[in-house]
Amino acid sequence: MTSQHPHTPHHGAQHGPHQEHESDDQAELLDLDAEVLAEHTASITAWLPLKTSPSRIVDLGCGTGAGTFALLDRFPEAHVTAVDTSAAHLEQLRDKACARGVEERVRTVQADLDDSDWPDLGSPDLVWASASMHHMAHPDRALSNVHGMLTPGGLFAVVELAGFPRFLPEDAPEDRPGLEERCHTASDRFHTEHVPHRGADWGPMLTAAGFTVEGERTVSVHVEGARSEAVGRYALGSLQRMRGTAAESLSSEDLAALDRLLDPESPHSIVHRDDLAVRTERAVWAARRA
Incomplete structure (x- = not known):
């Protein structure tokens, strides 16, 4: 289970050159996501209604480590168990931990969180799941x-x-004009069918599972990208992902315009624009085990 992006594939192992290339692309997008949204991730970790600083944390669907390292920064005495289905992403996370000198505070576990039996992840004080829960086939389990x-x-x-x-x-x-919104509409139709828990209200499900929901918030994200190469690359990677789910529903004119945006060599490419901004929302639930 890989985290960070609601539109990236999260299930199954990676095999073969095509899947390896796709995994590399996904890892790059996760890293860009972490870089561009770092300030917002830090604000969420600071908001958490914790009674004491956690010493043992589990990051479910850790991807390449955006949440893991934000939590390590926020809680300098804590150890994090980072869980993901992708061996490649976990290897990158371990490399980053070594580069940052925090490898002794990080344990990685490869596991598919849709399996009925999870590996032993200890008894954490805090569990973090960013952009991973909606991909669960059995979220109640x-x-x-x-x-x-x-x-x-x-x-x-x-x-x-x-x-x-x-x-x-x-x-x-x-x-x-309006191409991006039409792409969203087409992609949303795809995800409604294939990722039914995307956009879910997790509050009632958390309560039904025995948690007490102690906090909910929506974080508005607006990151100006005029002077940021990372935002341009983030936009390119995100729209490339969206093309895979939206293409069948787009007109030939829209698809051609989208491909011009996605061609880094084209003067019309999105990476050459100076009017980009990252606009989205993050919904957060903090739930306590009694």
């Missing part, structure tokens, strides 16, 4: 597993992005 492993009084933080971020002004691109 996953919530029960989290409740069972948390220490009494421990906290579970669920963080979800509100779908794909927006990047372009409404009147862009000039030849097909």
